[in-house]
Amino acid sequence: MNGHAAHSPDRLSFRVLGPLEVDGPDGHPLDLCGGKPATVLTLLLLHRNAWVSTEQLVDAVWAGRDVPASAQNNLKTYVWQLRRSLPDERIESRPGAYRVRVLPGELDADDAADLCDQARDLLGRKRAAEAITAVQHALELWRGVPYDGLTDATSAVDRLIELHRALREDLADAQLLLERPAEAIAVLRALTEEEPLRELAWARLMAAYRQVGRRNDALAAYQRARTALVRDLGIEPGAELTALHQQILSEEARPISPLLVSSNLPPRxxxxxxxxxxxxxxxxxSGVVTIDGMPGIGKTAFALEVAAASGFETQQYVDLHRPTSLSSATGLLILDNVENADQIRHLLPNDTNALVLVISRRRLADLDRTAAITLDVLAPAEAARLTDIEQILNCCGGHPGAIRHLAERLRNRQPWTVARMAGRLEDQPARCQALAEVLARFDSAYDALPGPAQRLYRLIGMTPRFDLRQAARLTGTDRPDAELMVDQLMDLNLVTEPAPGRFEIGSVIRDHTSQLMMVSGPQAELVA
Structure with missing residues (x-):
């Protein structure tokens, strides 16, 4: 049958932003036989709803190779195989040509373009949060090179690669509108490294640096852009980039802003x-906000991000491990490494408009506060933004300090390969050695525990998911005593409770408990 089906066709999902994939109406992938049939369908999708000559299809299937005498008959076989896989006779024919019918919303490349248009419209109306959602949905559609496997799709591939770049630039614009310059800078740095001749990305990067007061970084970015343009194209930067450079240069003579004068915050x-x-x-x-979490989870880094977006002209940082005099108690105040509420009550300001960020490994429940934030491990998608090395992600369980440490360790050892790192991470003693600096940060939390809770902490490494009954059996105590010990571990963010009465520890903590068991655990515990 060459005409359209009389009934409403079942909806399919054609994905060409990477290796070809097609999902049926039930959402399950269809078997396209791969190889040459997949190449035929990919070319038809490139020219969706339009006729494609058999000569074009033959050229695509046997690209760069000798075309056999049986090519036309083979092509009919490939089309027959595709028709068996696709419902509703989606592939139509006429003498010397074929076409595939694609309904609106069935092709991921079209969806990505529509989402880009939506994001641009939302940005134009200053609805940045919604724009970010649209852009992220579009970027999630990419799985690799568009129309992978076709040799004559250069212009279409170039358009989609340009669309991908534009979406990332739109993402940075939206992040800047929401006053998230750090996130925008990360996106734009990656873009400029990939496309050093892309002036628009350089201009956005300079603007982002300028927004957070990193003037020298903005000027350095201009110099890198100019070097690339002169070296590769023999031209000077365009008017927009040059004008922005001059504006930033002219700001040198301006008085330093009160924010820079009064801030002693450490680098983000x-x-x-x-x-x-x-x-x-x-x-x-405003008011007092507590930020707690396990060692290395990023409490101080998070507080500095909050401070950067706060807009307070006075920002002060006090490390309770290295106390310094407090010049005033207005604006924004960060109190780090707080052990208990009594340490800081005399430091809290009377100004109701002030913001105080109290950072502690403990949950400070006995402090009058506006809000409480407990930082947990990163979600898998967030952790993957720190490194693309699967072996590191698998062993760190979303712990940002551990991920950064191992990724940096690999970067600093150029002769190392990912395979060598993977081998070390699969062996627990070698993994603990590689994570020694990270695991050492848990020692102070362990030392703060009473003796019975220390023993439970060592033992739960052997059963990372447990309940109160199991905790009591491990320690040889009754349920109330076990519950008290678990509460003590939870107060130090060493244990989480993902469901009522169900507790668990992360992979990094499990390595720490195993290390303690080997070093300080009694022989009887190892036998048990």
């Missing part, structure tokens, strides 16, 4: 990722 963590819901929850908040 480069490439900070995640924590968007927590940051959003603190926008415009």
């Amino acid at each position: 963590v480069p490439g900070f990722v995640g924590r968007e819901p927590e940051q959003q929850a603190l926008r415009g908040v």
Whole structure:
């Protein structure tokens, strides 16, 4: 049958933003036989709803190779195989040509273009959060090179690659509108490294650096852009980039802003990722906010991101491990490494408009506060933004400090390969050695526990998911005593409770408990 089906056709999902995939009406993937049939369908999708000559299809299937005498008959076989896989006679024929019918919303390349248009419209109306959602949905459609396997799809592939770049630039624009310059800078740095001749990305990067007061970084970005343009194209930067450079240069003579004069905050963590819901929850908040979490989870880094977006002209940082005099108690105050509420009550300001971020490994429940934030491990998608090395992600369980440490360790050992790192990470003693600096940060939390809770902590490494009954059996105590010990572990964020009465520990903590068991655990515990 060559005409359209009389009934409403079942909806399919054609994905060409990477290796060809097709999902049926039930959402399950269809078997396209791969190889040459898949190449035929990919070319038909490139020219969806239009006729494609058999000569074009033959050229695509046997690209760069001798075309056999049986090519036309073979092509009919491939089309027959595709028709068996696709419902509703989606592939139509006429003498010397074929076409595939694609309905609106069935092709991921079209969806990506539509989402890009939506994001641009939302940005134009200053609805940045919605624009970010649209852009992220579009970027999630990419799985690799568009129309993978076709040799004559250069112009279409170039258009889609350009669309991908534009979406990332739109993402950065939206992040800047929401005053998330650190996230925008991470996106734009990646873009400029991939496309050093893309002036628009350089201009956005300079603007982002300028927004957070990193003037020298903005000027350095201009110099890198100019070097690339002169070296590769023999031209000077365009008018927009040059004008922005001059504006930043002219700001040198301006008085330093009060924010820079009164801030003693440490540098922010480069490439900070995640924590968007927590940051959003603190926008415009005043009063006392506690931030707790396990060692290395990124409490201080998170507080510095909140401070960067707060807009307070006075920002002060006090490390309770290295106390310094407090010049005033207005604006924004970060109190780090707080052990208990009594340490800081005298430091809290009377100004109701001030914001105080109290950072502790403990949950400070006995402090009068506006909000409480407990930072957990990163979600898999967020953790993957720190490294693309699967073996590191698998062994770190979303712990940002551990991921950064191992990724940096690999970068600093050029002769190492990912395979060599993977081998070390699969062996627990070698993994603990590689993570020694990270695991050492848990020692102080362990030392703060009473003796019985220390013993439970060592033992739960052998059963990372447990309930109170199992905790009591491990320690040889009754349920109330076990519950008290579990509460002590939870107060230090060493144990989480994903469901009522069900507790668990992360992979990094499990390595720490195993290390303690080998070093300080009594022989009887090892036998048990």
